[in-house]
Amino acid sequence: MNTAEASARVVVIGGGFGGLQAVRALRRVDADITLIDRHNYHLFQPLTYQVATGALAPGDIAIPLRHVFRRQERVRVLMGEVTACDLEQREVTLKEAPSSADIPIPYDYLIVAGGSDYSYFGHDEWRSVALEVKSLDSALEVRGRILHAFEAAELHPDERDSWLTFVVVGAGPTGVEMAGQIAELAHGTLRKEFRQIDPRTARVLLVEMGDRVLASFASPLPERAARSLRRIGVTTMLDHRVTEVSTDRVVVEASDGTSSEIATRNVVWAAGVRASPLAQLLADAARAQTDRAGRIAVEADLRLPGHPDVLALGDMVRVSDPDAHEARVYPGLAPVAMQQGRYAAGVIAAAVGGRPPAAPWHYRDKGTLATIGRARAVADVRGLRFSGLPAWLTWLVVHIFYLIGFENRFIVLSRWAYSYFTGGRGNRLITAAAKGSRERG
Amino acid sequence: MNTAEASARVVVIGGGFGGLQAVRALRRVDADITLIDRHNYHLFQPLTYQVATGALAPGDIAIPLRHVFRRQERVRVLMGEVTACDLEQREVTLKEAPSSADIPIPYDYLIVAGGSDYSYFGHDEWRSVALEVKSLDSALEVRGRILHAFEAAELHPDERDSWLTFVVVGAGPTGVEMAGQIAELAHGTLRKEFRQIDPRTARVLLVEMGDRVLASFASPLPERAARSLRRIGVTTMLDHRVTEVSTDRVVVEASDGTSSEIATRNVVWAAGVRASPLAQLLADAARAQTDRAGRIAVEADLRLPGHPDVLALGDMVRVSDPDAHEARVYPGLAPVAMQQGRYAAGVIAAAVGGRPPAAPWHYRDKGTLATIGRARAVADVRGLRFSGLPAWLTWLVVHIFYLIGFENRFIVLSRWAYSYFTGGRGNRLITAAAKGSRERG
Numbered sequence: 079m080n081t082a083e084a085s086a087r088v089v090v091i092g093g094g095f096g097g098l099q100a101v102r103a104l105r106r107v108d109a110d111i112t113l114i115d116r117h118n119y120h121l122f123q124p125l126t127y128q129v130a131t132g133a134l135a136p137g138d139i140a141i142p143l144r145h146v147f148r149r150q151e152r153v154r155v156l157m158g159e160v161t162a163c164d165l166e167q168r169e170v171t172l173k174e175a176p177s178s179a180d181i182p183i184p185y186d187y188l189i190v191a192g193g194s195d196y197s198y199f200g201h202d203e204w205r206s207v208a209l210e211v212k213s214l215d216s217a218l219e220v221r222g223r224i225l226h227a228f229e230a231a232e233l234h235p236d237e238r239d240s241w242l243t244f245v246v247v248g249a250g251p252t253g254v255e256m257a258g259q260i261a262e263l264a265h266g267t268l269r270k271e272f273r274q275i276d277p278r279t280a281r282v283l284l285v286e287m288g289d290r291v292l293a294s295f296a297s298p299l300p301e302r303a304a305r306s307l308r309r310i311g312v313t314t315m316l317d318h319r320v321t322e323v324s325t326d327r328v329v330v331e332a333s334d335g336t337s338s339e340i341a342t343r344n345v346v347w348a349a350g351v352r353a354s355p356l357a358q359l360l361a362d363a364a365r366a367q368t369d370r371a372g373r374i375a376v377e378a379d380l381r382l383p384g385h386p387d388v389l390a391l392g393d394m395v396r397v398s399d400p401d402a403h404e405a406r407v408y409p410g411l412a413p414v415a416m417q418q419g420r421y422a423a424g425v426i427a428a429a430v431g432g433r434p435p436a437a438p439w440h441y442r443d444k445g446t447l448a449t450i451g452r453a454r455a456v457a458d459v460r461g462l463r464f465s466g467l468p469a470w471l472t473w474l475v476v477h478i479f480y481l482i483g484f485e486n487r488f489i490v491l492s493r494w495a496y497s498y499f500t501g502g503r504g505n506r507l508i509t510a511a512a513k514g515s516r517e518r519g
Numbered sequence: 520m521n522t523a524e525a526s527a528r529v530v531v532i533g534g535g536f537g538g539l540q541a542v543r544a545l546r547r548v549d550a551d552i553t554l555i556d557r558h559n560y561h562l563f564q565p566l567t568y569q570v571a572t573g574a575l576a577p578g579d580i581a582i583p584l585r586h587v588f589r590r591q592e593r594v595r596v597l598m599g600e601v602t603a604c605d606l607e608q609r610e611v612t613l614k615e616a617p618s619s620a621d622i623p624i625p626y627d628y629l630i631v632a633g634g635s636d637y638s639y640f641g642h643d644e645w646r647s648v649a650l651e652v653k654s655l656d657s658a659l660e661v662r663g664r665i666l667h668a669f670e671a672a673e674l675h676p677d678e679r680d681s682w683l684t685f686v687v688v689g690a691g692p693t694g695v696e697m698a699g700q701i702a703e704l705a706h707g708t709l710r711k712e713f714r715q716i717d718p719r720t721a722r723v724l725l726v727e728m729g730d731r732v733l734a735s736f737a738s739p740l741p742e743r744a745a746r747s748l749r750r751i752g753v754t755t756m757l758d759h760r761v762t763e764v765s766t767d768r769v770v771v772e773a774s775d776g777t778s779s780e781i782a783t784r785n786v787v788w789a790a791g792v793r794a795s796p797l798a799q800l801l802a803d804a805a806r807a808q809t810d811r812a813g814r815i816a817v818e819a820d821l822r823l824p825g826h827p828d829v830l831a832l833g834d835m836v837r838v839s840d841p842d843a844h845e846a847r848v849y850p851g852l853a854p855v856a857m858q859q860g861r862y863a864a865g866v867i868a869a870a871v872g873g874r875p876p877a878a879p880w881h882y883r884d885k886g887t888l889a890t891i892g893r894a895r896a897v898a899d900v901r902g903l904r905f906s907g908l909p910a911w912l913t914w915l916v917v918h919i920f921y922l923i924g925f926e927n928r929f930i931v932l933s934r935w936a937y938s939y940f941t942g943g944r945g946n947r948l949i950t951a952a953a954k955g956s957r958e959r960g
Contacts (some may be wrong), residue, residue, distance in 0.1 A: 142948070145943075174675070233597060233613075506578075
């Protein structure tokens, strides 16, 4: 290490898949790295829906960022929110808590990997009513609220139908997985546990604007997924648009314009994507524009136009494609973010080492997977499309393989084995995150 | 079963150790049982402190009450708060949520097992500042707040000392366990994970009004526990009384009257006992008095004087002792509540079956145990007093044995094995239950 010259200071915002891979890949670069996240943990986001339905515990799919990087000594992890970004001064501002002082964090290179939220298509007032399974906290809230719905149905005969109707909006992978899990919870796990109600009478509706479930998968996988959903007791409403969400009902409109009202106190939102507010923060700092989904455009090497020391990646960006007219939006999948994270680290490594710039980023699609329920899944691996038990086993192996931390893998595997054979779910607790659920009604 | 006559209706309030055992023991009695609890789970309370320090996950030590009684078909579980009690009408009132309608629950026999809270010795304003490890929700809050303290110390050099000072009030089993766990967390688990601070510099102070730790144990166990605490880095302050608790300091007074101030933002309260408000509810309904700790007096057979169809047990009662002048207070231990729960079920079984009343309740003391840290514990089993690894192994076997549910036992055991060999803790997440922690400061 050259001690005469100061090492490069790299700041990475976001400890999701992209940020985590970037920091890891920077370990051989002569740089002091600061990783900033609002949470103290990395979340294995693809399994969040399993926390939301009690199959896994929060600690099974989340690992403290400090723990991940405890041996990478030039990495410091800071927990807080980035509230400002000065691209001229090369400095971001961190707030540890709303009331605490601003902490300036200078950088030589900046990687922004803020991810995305769900979009309510202009109806942000629905956000306070609907449930989401994006973060760990929201998943715990969903868990409490779903379980509480059965408790409330047991106690209030007059409200029974609306408590026992679950509406999932959006039939992408998360929506399909949530609908499948709620159906299995109601029709399997809870079957014998109530005396006044029969949880098997619970209705699970999956509402989708488009004409297929899992539309990002190639035929015949959407059809097979639809069949699996039907078998486990999910009613799919295709070509239906949500026009109203309130505390005790949802109104949907079919493509022919007819409206229908669904009495429900449980709406899970899994539709639309809105980039992290960090994209807007960055756009404002660079005097750039975001697109309708709030994404910022980056060059083919993930650099911010005009700011070669700033890179952005993941769900919050569109990537310039030299072969196409428009910048491309890649699917919001973990592999995309992970590959971009490693690529971004490479761009910085080259710049720090004084080497020539890397070739444009290129996505290597290794396949996509979605589960529907126990032993039911669909898989598309390099054009090989399969479903059922083989797809589910593939899904299982891939997810265990990518889970970080030995203890997590071991415990998740044993929980899955347990519930596979017994149908049980070990984490059916209504904790404080779900409190106030009834007050809204 | 005699269908001409209606079966007895038994209502049990509280799904802790006492209530759980009562309901279980009633399974052979011709009775319809209603179990009411504020939570949807039974909590294995003696391990709550391990959730508070990230060693175990909430789901490891809590199990849904419905799941426990899924095969006991004449048991219905209702989740809600008992807000009123009419001993003449033989009816309790249940509220599912603050805003929901009153639900009347009639009974022929009533068992009240509401447990206890901590007492702040007349300083209820300290309750909002101090942390507790009584419920699962409070344990999750403690976990988030303790972990957050290290994050805040990493970011705010000027507040470092107060963030890294942990004061535990009360050197009973819970206080000793908490102090030991915080010390192990700071000095072991987190050791290599921070860059600005050294977690090993964290101070853990255990403040105790009396002249010994674990005063309920016989000599030489308190002395051995004190030595173990010292070795793992806990500073014990005996003969010290807390006179002030605020967001950034605690003031303690020694027995000679000298006061000293401790700069700290982390106070864990584990002193004093106050009976559940259900004791007062019952006392008001029966026009009886509660004692200074809010306990209600019951007969030697746990019946409420003048109300033979109402029984109360656990931390919230004093039990009349035919051999003594005054009603006795038994220690707030799981075995006491469990034995009383089974006994109460027997009293009802006799009454329902028209059999003569049971002999007065008698506590069979099987021994007491407390852990201090990894491989450190004290045990007093029928007068045989031992400490160190043998005591810790005894503690481990007993706690695994009494944990309910196969999956729980298996996962807890594997977590303990993991952290025994690695010093790691798998559940170090700061979740929403801990939010707002900084706002108070």
